Amino acid sequence: MNVRERKMKARTIILAFVLLALSSLILPALDEDKAPLNIISVEKNSSLEKKLRSMDLDLLFEWEGRIFILARDPDLLALDKLNFPYTYENHRFPPLHQDRFYAQTNLNGAYHSYKELETDLQALERFYPQLARIFTIGTTLENRKIYALKISANVSQDENEPEVLFLGCHHAREWISVEVPFLLAKHLLENYAFNADVRRIVNQSEIWIVPMLNPDGLEYSIHYYRYWRKNRRLNADGSYGVDINRNYGYAWGYDDNGSSPEPAADVYRGSAPFSEPETRAIRDFVQQKHFRAMITYHSYSQVILYPWGYTKTPPPNEPLLNGIAASMSQLMNPVNGRTYGYGESGASLYLTNGDATDWIFSASGMPAYTVELPPVDQLQGGFFNTETDIGPIFNENLPAALYLIDWSIQNFRRALRRPQEREAKAPINKMARSSKKR
Ligand code: 0X9
Numbered sequence: 553m554n555v556r557e558r559k560m561k562a563r564t565i566i567l568a569f570v571l572l573a574l575s576s577l578i579l580p581a582l583d584e585d586k587a588p589l590n591i592i593s594v595e596k597n598s599s600l601e602k603k604l605r606s607m608d609l610d611l612l613f614e615w616e617g618r619i620f621i622l623a624r625d626p627d628l629l630a631l632d633k634l635n636f637p638y639t640y641e642n643h644r645f646p647p648l649h650q651d652r653f654y655a656q657t658n659l660n661g662a663y664h665s666y667k668e669l670e671t672d673l674q675a676l677e678r679f680y681p682q683l684a685r686i687f688t689i690g691t692t693l694e695n696r697k698i699y700a701l702k703i704s705a706n707v708s709q710d711e712n713e714p715e716v717l718f719l720g721c722h723h724a725r726e727w728i729s730v731e732v733p734f735l736l737a738k739h740l741l742e743n744y745a746f747n748a749d750v751r752r753i754v755n756q757s758e759i760w761i762v763p764m765l766n767p768d769g770l771e772y773s774i775h776y777y778r779y780w781r782k783n784r785r786l787n788a789d790g791s792y793g794v795d796i797n798r799n800y801g802y803a804w805g806y807d808d809n810g811s812s813p814e815p816a817a818d819v820y821r822g823s824a825p826f827s828e829p830e831t832r833a834i835r836d837f838v839q840q841k842h843f844r845a846m847i848t849y850h851s852y853s854q855v856i857l858y859p860w861g862y863t864k865t866p867p868p869n870e871p872l873l874n875g876i877a878a879s880m881s882q883l884m885n886p887v888n889g890r891t892y893g894y895g896e897s898g899a900s901l902y903l904t905n906g907d908a909t910d911w912i913f914s915a916s917g918m919p920a921y922t923v924e925l926p927p928v929d930q931l932q933g934g935f936f937n938t939e940t941d942i943g944p945i946f947n948e949n950l951p952a953a954l955y956l957i958d959w960s961i962q963n964f965r966r967a968l969r970r971p972q973e974r975e976a977k978a979p980i981n982k983m984a985r986s987s988k989k990r
Pocket residue numbers: 723726797850851852857860861862897898901902903904907922924
């Protein structure tokens with residue numbers, strides 16, 4: 553089954569979860585007991601199941617070999633006493649968790665909210681003042697800042713070094729896409745002093761990390777509707793949201809298949825190319841800089857995609873784009889044994905128009921990748937990664953990100969030293985132009 557078929561098949565399951573999440577909205581109102589509610593799951597296993605049923609718990613449903621249960625804190629204590637293994641599933645049912653959030657125990661768990669990210673970026677800047685600096689590259693409709701963290705030795709100087717860009721959170725519900733670029737920043741900074749490879753790449757490049765491009769959407773996803781995708785634009789027809797990844801200015805609105813003209817649609821492309829503050833922030837930033845390569849993180853599907861998204865026609869220099877993707881996939885696999893597929897976006901996933909990688913590739917010619925993080929399909933959790941997914945997903949993406957930074961460094965040096973070889977080996981159309989950066 554290919555990725556598109558898997559996504560299609562998964563729609564019914566998404567719908568089931570959405571309905572369940574909506575129905576859970578009324579639960580707190582119906583319940584007199586004020587002890588916090590949780591949803592947990594336990595493995596469906598005959599001996600344990602018997603014990604469970606004797607405990608008079610509220611068994612909700614069975615899914616994927618697990619039994620989902622509504623449990624209050626005293627129930628959890630009882631399960632703990634019995635050494636009964638269970639998993640928290642609260643993140644799948646946001647309304648249940650509302651009380652806890654306001655009590656500072658965190659609706660979004662280990663995932664970053666906007667404020668948490670702001671605090672953590674500021675901490676990185678404070679701990680590593682020579683290596684990290686925060687820039688604001690735009691302001692959203694709800695007045696949040698779009699942060700970019702620059703990481704480089706002599707960070708306060710704009711040096712003649714290759715620049716590489718990492719983006720997260722075009723889509724609000726894809727929380728894991730914030731964590732991977734954020735953890736990349738943290739890894740580079742924390743290991744600079746101790747790891748010679750990290751030191752070399754941080755010394756020789758300028759790494760720019762924008763972990764949360766869509767903070768308005770993300771906050772909405774945390775507080776109101778976990779499944780929200782777009783930004784929070786109030787559209788002319790009263791509906792909300794533009795799909796930021798359909799609003800870039802290359803092949804914008806090319807057809808109604810890869811994006812929608814309908815404001816209420818999840819893939820609404822906006823009223824004009826770059827109508828949104830988030831896409832304008834990236835456009836202006838990319839035009840000011842001279843990036844050599846970029847990754848924009850999304851979820852889910854576990855694939856590495858390169859342009860074009862708007863057509864199935866191969867891009868210029870497909871062998872180079874494909875070769876880099878193949879190397880990244882190869883480096884990722886041994887970390888946790890997960891295989892990331894790779895290929896042209898439009899041909900391997902589905903057609904989109906106005907997405908970030910198409911515009912960035914068309915504007916600069918740089919290798920531009922969408923990495924769709926795990927899981928591979930909805931049956932494995934879809935957009936709702938657990939907290940324990942964060943570490944392994946970051947760990948397997950790390951070597952690919954380091955490889956791309958290193959590729960940019962090697963390519964940049966070759967371009968400076970041997971112009972003829974540069975043209976032969978990296979004939980991406982506008983690469984040569986961008987090497988005259990300063
Ligand atoms: O549809 C998107 O914007 C991305 N997928 S997601 O499930 N994260 O929403 C894919 C963008 C890559 N481009 C193409 N597949 N054409």
